[in-house]
Every structure is written in structure tokens, then in C-alpha cells.
Amino acid sequence: MLAPALALSLGAFAFTAHAASAADNFPNRPIHIQIGFSPGGSTDVPFRVFAENAAKILGQPVIIENKPGAGGVLPAQSMQNAKPDGYTLAQVPLPVFRMKYVTKVNWDPVEDLDYVIGLAGYTFGVVVPADSPIQDMQGYLDYAKQNPGKLTYGTPGAMTTLHVTMEMLASQAGVELTHVPYKGNSESLQAVVGKHVMSVADTPGWAPFVQDGKLRLLSTWGDERSEKFPDAPTLKELGLGIVQASPFGLVAPKGTDPQIIQTLHDAFKQAMEQPNFVEVLDRFDMKPNYMSSADYAAWAAETAKSEAAVLEGLGMTVQ
Known part of the structure; x- marks a missing residue:
């Protein structure tokens, strides 16, 4: 019979070896990306081009799943119950960072998601x-x-x-x-x-x-007028002092292996740099807005703080 300490050591080794093997073999089946908006819109169309690019790089299908409603926050919320194996990811739009201020939730968007990559920003x-x-x-x-x-x-x-x-x-x-x-x-x-x-x-x-x-x-609503629609003034020009671009990107469930996060990040960065993705963004007057995993996580933390201040000023927070 093995001594308890040796048994624990071997068990830990087996777990580590399994995790390393899973990361080394990633991906070996389709990856699902959930987006919080309906088919055919300015989020869905670019993501389908992005998914095709990423599938070619990763060697596995990348499937877009539409989960519209609730202001686009349903995919991020579903990450709380998804396996942290890299096969289920979510688009994170700005409303995700307002959730805990406007409704009662039992998870935190900064602490309870792993940030993979920042992709683009909307023109409003x-x-x-x-x-x-x-x-x-x-x-x-x-x-x-x-x-x-x-x-x-x-x-x-x-x-x-x-x-x-x-x-x-x-x-x-x-x-x-x-x-x-x-x-x-x-x-x-x-x-x-x-x-x-x-x-x-x-x-x-x-x-x-x-x-x-x-x-x-x-x-x-950008800092400058749209290149495609230069006749429309910005809110900033009109003296309202509002600039809004709303960057978005992809996250994984908390606890995803860092090696898997890195694999996804590297593939997705290549996918977003392809001319067809840049072109489809341009069709909707959107621009690429790359952020590394670390930069995206830092941006998320700062954004959560700034959104709290905005909502408190408007009286829209949960009492």
C-alpha cells in the first residue's frame, strides 16, 4: 500500500499531466463562440467571418451561437456554468460591466471570467x-x-x-x-x-x-466623424461631451488553462488581422481594436469602475 503522502503526490502529478496533455492537444473538437445579439446584425456578420478565419488557423470548426436579449450579457453569464476547457467562449460587450450595478448577480465580470483577446469597437x-x-x-x-x-x-x-x-x-x-x-x-x-x-x-x-x-x-458617437458618413456630426461636436466606442472581445470561463488561453489568443489575433475581417468591419463602419489577454483584463477592471460612476450619476444603479 502506498503511503498517504506518496499517493497524494502521484495524484497531483497525474492531474498535472492530464491538464498538460489537454492543453497540448487543444483544440481537438469544435469551438463554440456565443454572441449576445441576433443573426444578421453588425455583431453577427463580422463574427461569422472571424470564425471562418479562426477555424482555418486552429484546424477545428468555430461555431457562432446567437444568444440575443438582456442587452447582450447572456453569453458572459453562461460562462459561469461552462467547462473551463477552451471550447466554449463568449463575446463580451460593454453592458456586461454594468450588470452588478443594475441587477443582483452572484458573479463578477472582472473576477469570474478569463480574458482572451480584445477584437473591435462599435460605431454608434x-x-x-x-x-x-x-x-x-x-x-x-x-x-x-x-x-x-x-x-x-x-x-x-x-x-x-x-x-x-x-x-x-x-x-x-x-x-x-x-x-x-x-x-x-x-x-x-x-x-x-x-x-x-x-x-x-x-x-x-x-x-x-x-x-x-x-x-x-x-x-x-466617436471622437471624430465617421469616414463613411462624414456629414453626420459627433455628439462631441454638438457640445454634449459624449464619446462612445464600446470595445468588445472574447472571454473564457474562469480557470481555463493559461496555455489554452494563449493558443486561442494567438489564433484569434491572426484571424482578426485577415483582410476579410477588416473589410467586413469596415462595412459596418467599425475598426479593429486589438487588446492582448493581459491588456483586455486590465481594461475590463477600469471599465467596471467607470461604468459604476456613470450609472450612479444617472440614478440607474440597484438601490
Whole structure:
């Protein structure tokens, strides 16, 4: 019979050897990436190109799974129950860092996720139907002042970056807007095209509709004007002092082997550098925004702090 100490030592060695073997053989089956938005939108379309690129590099299929709703936070939440083996990953949009301030959750986005890579950032804007009497952003605010609560705007969901930023805009401009949440931007854009809402704040899923003359772009939210839509002023230009780009990336369940994280990071970095991914981002007026695993984790920690301050200022935190 083995002495207890020797048995424990051999057990630890066997566990370590198994973990090393799993990392060395990774990946040996399909990888699933969950995204928090509906098919066909400005998140889904680039991710499918990215997945094709990554599959060629990793030698295994990379499958996109859509989990829309709840402001895009469902994939990150599902990581709390996923195996930390590198085969189930999640896109993390900015609303994930608001969760613990606006609802009661039993996990922390900074402490309970492993950060793999930062990928890109959204371009945001406000659109109205092309035949709307509202011609520009100043006209939008003037209408809201003259008609408190009557100006409706759609977003891909409550507590999304679009919702929170529109409430910041309303607060700074001293107007009252009415928010109409949808499950994703494909729904919200169809709603504004169909005139079920008067406006939509969204990522550039609106770009094809603006180019086709169905929607009018009133403003974008970057630090500078959009290269594709240079006639639309920024909120910063309009004196509102708001700049919003909302970087996003990929995470794994907490406890994933660092060697697996490194393998994923290296493959994904190659995938995002391919011309077809850059081109599909450009189609939606988005830019690559690479962050290493360490930089992305540090950014997440700082973002959680800054989001807390914003939400407290708007009175949107859980009491």
C-alpha cells in the first residue's frame, strides 16, 4: 500500500499531466463562440467571418451561437456554468460591466471570467426614417424639448451601451425620451424602418438603410466623424461631451488553462488581422481594436469602475 503522502503526490502529478496533455492537444473538437445579439446584425456578420478565419488557423470548426436579449450579457453569464476547457467562449460587450450595478448577480465580470483577446469597437449613431420631419440632431433635441416623453427611440435592449448613452444624452440636454428595447439591432432597425418607433440608437446595422435612403443619420458617437458618413456630426461636436466606442472581445470561463488561453489568443489575433475581417468591419463602419489577454483584463477592471460612476450619476444603479 502506498503511503498517504506518496499517493497524494502521484495524484497531483497525474492531474498535472492530464491538464498538460489537454492543453497540448487543444483544440481537438469544435469551438463554440456565443454572441449576445441576433443573426444578421453588425455583431453577427463580422463574427461569422472571424470564425471562418479562426477555424482555418486552429484546424477545428468555430461555431457562432446567437444568444440575443438582456442587452447582450447572456453569453458572459453562461460562462459561469461552462467547462473551463477552451471550447466554449463568449463575446463580451460593454453592458456586461454594468450588470452588478443594475441587477443582483452572484458573479463578477472582472473576477469570474478569463480574458482572451480584445477584437473591435462599435460605431454608434442615431437614425430616423428618411421622411421624418426631424432633419438633424439639434432638431431631434428641439422636438424632445417641445414634446416631453413623446420622442421614442429603440435600442437592442435595456442597459445596453446605446440605452445608457441615450439617457446620458437626454440628461445633459435636459430632455425626456422614451426608450423602446428590442432583442437585437435587426429588430430595432426593422422597427424604425416600419415607423413603429421614431428613432433608433444603434451600431451601424443602419448603414445599408442610410445608404439606400431609407433612414437618415443624425449623429455618430466617436471622437471624430465617421469616414463613411462624414456629414453626420459627433455628439462631441454638438457640445454634449459624449464619446462612445464600446470595445468588445472574447472571454473564457474562469480557470481555463493559461496555455489554452494563449493558443486561442494567438489564433484569434491572426484571424482578426485577415483582410476579410477588416473589410467586413469596415462595412459596418467599425475598426479593429486589438487588446492582448493581459491588456483586455486590465481594461475590463477600469471599465467596471467607470461604468459604476456613470450609472450612479444617472440614478440607474440597484438601490
